[in-house]
Amino acid sequence: MTKVNLKIDKPIQLIELFAGIGSQAKALERLGANFEHYRICEFDKYAIKSYNAIHGTDFVTSDITKITASDLGIVDTDQYCYILTYSFPCQDLSLAGKQKGMAKGENTRSGLLWEVERLLNECDELPQILLMENVTQVHGTKNREHFDEWIAFLESKGYSNYWKDLNAKNFGIPQNRNRTFMVSILGDYNYDFPKPIPLKLKLKDMLEDEVDEKYYLSDKQIQDVQNWNAYQKPLETMEKVDKTNISPTLTTRSGAYAAGMILV
Numbered sequence: 327m328t329k330v331n332l333k334i335d336k337p338i339q340l341i342e343l344f345a346g347i348g349s350q351a352k353a354l355e356r357l358g359a360n361f362e363h364y365r366i367c368e369f370d371k372y373a374i375k376s377y378n379a380i381h382g383t384d385f386v387t388s389d390i391t392k393i394t395a396s397d398l399g400i401v402d403t404d405q406y407c408y409i410l411t412y413s414f415p416c417q418d419l420s421l422a423g424k425q426k427g428m429a430k431g432e433n434t435r436s437g438l439l440w441e442v443e444r445l446l447n448e449c450d451e452l453p454q455i456l457l458m459e460n461v462t463q464v465h466g467t468k469n470r471e472h473f474d475e476w477i478a479f480l481e482s483k484g485y486s487n488y489w490k491d492l493n494a495k496n497f498g499i500p501q502n503r504n505r506t507f508m509v510s511i512l513g514d515y516n517y518d519f520p521k522p523i524p525l526k527l528k529l530k531d532m533l534e535d536e537v538d539e540k541y542y543l544s545d546k547q548i549q550d551v552q553n554w555n556a557y558q559k560p561l562e563t564m565e566k567v568d569k570t571n572i573s574p575t576l577t578t579r580s581g582a583y584a585a586g587m588i589l590v
């Protein structure tokens with residue numbers, strides 16, 4: 327039997343777990359989707375402050391280990407399309423971290439994924455669509471067993487799952503940022519990831535012509551960054567920017583170094 331594509335013809339109730347500053351909500355807004363900032367769960371008080379400032383909301387912090395399915399408020403799924411996002415912490419998956427993994431019961435930050443399993447098991451009505459974004463190590467050799475375990479769980483709940491690695495530079499952004507995206511649809515549905523588009527912007531197009539001096543690094547800060555061995559690899563990457571006009575993946579380390587290079 328051929329799977330069909332899901333057509334969203336109901337108002338969207340957006341639930342963002344690990345919400346951060348609401349980048350996934352911003353994507354729906356830019357698409358012109360008919361959605362409500364329905365529920366979010368975010369532990370970081372600064373992220374919540376930013377979220378509210380960006381989206382005009384008044385959410386408060388919450389801990390995913392403390393909330394239950396009733397806090398998600400999923401009701402009347404015949405009247406609403408619930409989209410639940412769960413881009414869980416990547417610190418224990420990323421090559422830049424200690425790579426502790428996301429195994430169930432290991433109590434790692436990336437292992438908070440399994441709190442989403444608990445919440446879905448508690449739900450009387452399930453969200454029709456799940457969205458996840460994470461570093462590509464989520465399905466790397468060390469984590470593939472647990473990634474497959476997660477997909478098997480979703481299948482047991484009735485979701486059709488589609489995942490793919492997508493790079494920002496192939497979708498209009500001059501940054502080499504490769505990430506794994508997964509779309510899960512409740513029911514026997516098909517999903518096709520968007521096709522790459524030509525890159526028209528260059529890194530210099532994203533930079534401001536004038537920058538307030540308060541954002542400049544001092545000479546000492548720049549020197550400290552240049553002398554820190556941890557930044558030597560990002561330095562080699564930054565040298566390639568002039569040739570490709572594409573930024574390397576921005577991280578707290580390379581981003582700081584880039585700031586020093588740009589602002590000098």
